[in-house]
Amino acid sequence: MSQDTSYYQRHIFFCLNQRDNGEDSCxxxxxxxxxxxxxxxxxxxGLSGAGKVRVNKAGCLDRCAGGPIAVVYPEAVWYSYVDEHxxxxxxxxxxxxxxxxxxxxxxPDVGR
Ligand code: FES
Numbered sequence: 001m002s003q004d005t006s007y008y009q010r011h012i013f014f015c016l017n018q019r020d021n022g023e024d025s026c027x028x029x030x031x032x033x034x035x036x037x038x039x040x041x042x043x044x045x046g047l048s049g050a051g052k053v054r055v056n057k058a059g060c061l062d063r064c065a066g067g068p069i070a071v072v073y074p075e076a077v078w079y080s081y082v083d084e085h086x087x088x089x090x091x092x093x094x095x096x097x098x099x100x101x102x103x104x105x106x107x108p109d110v111g112r
Contacts, residue, residue, distance in 0.1 A: 006074070007050060010095055012038065013058040015069045025060070026068040030083075034068060037084045041091045053095045066110035078106040 014035040018027035039048075039055045047053040063069050066080040070090070077100050081087060086104055093099045 008054045009052055010075075011054045011056065011073045012090070012095060013056050013061070013071050013073075014038065015059065015061045015064075015067065016057050017060040017064075024067070025064060029068040031068040034070070034081060034084065034087050037087045038070075038091060041088055042095060045091065045096060047091070047096055062112050063106060063110055064112050066106040069106065075100070079104045080106045080110075 014031055015026040016031050016035060017025045019025040035055065035057060042048050042053050042055055048055070058071075061069050061071060063078065066078070068081060070079045070081060071077065072079070072090075072094055075094075077094065079086075079090060079101065081090065081104055086101075089101050090104065093101050
C-alpha cells in the first residue's frame with residue numbers, strides 16, 4: 001500500500017547565505033530581494049499553502065559558483081536567477097504550471 005506523504009506540491013529553497021570573509025555568496029547578489037519577491041508573487045497568485053507551494057530560506061546549498069541559487073522540489077530543479085523577472089518566470093512557469101524554466105537552469109557541473 002502506498003501513501004502520498006507530501007504536504008506541499010512544490011517547495012522552493014533560496015540560498016540566502018551571507019559570507020563576511022570577503023568570499024562571494026548569494027546574499028551579495030540580491031538573494032533576499034528575490035526570496036521576498038517569490039514569496040509575494042506566490043501569495044498574489046494564490047499558490048501558497050498546504051497542498052500548494054512553500055517558499056523557504058536556506059543556507060548555503062554548496063553550488064555558490066552558479067549563484068544566486070534556488071532549488072525546487074520534488075523535481076530537484078536548480079536555478080541560477082538574476083533579477084525579479086526571472087523570479088516571476090519561475091513562479092508562473094514552474095511553481096504554478098509545472099513547466100521548468102530551461103533558460104535559468106544551473107549548469108550540472110557547477111559546484112562551490
Ligand atoms: S552561497 Fe549560495 S549556494 Fe553557496
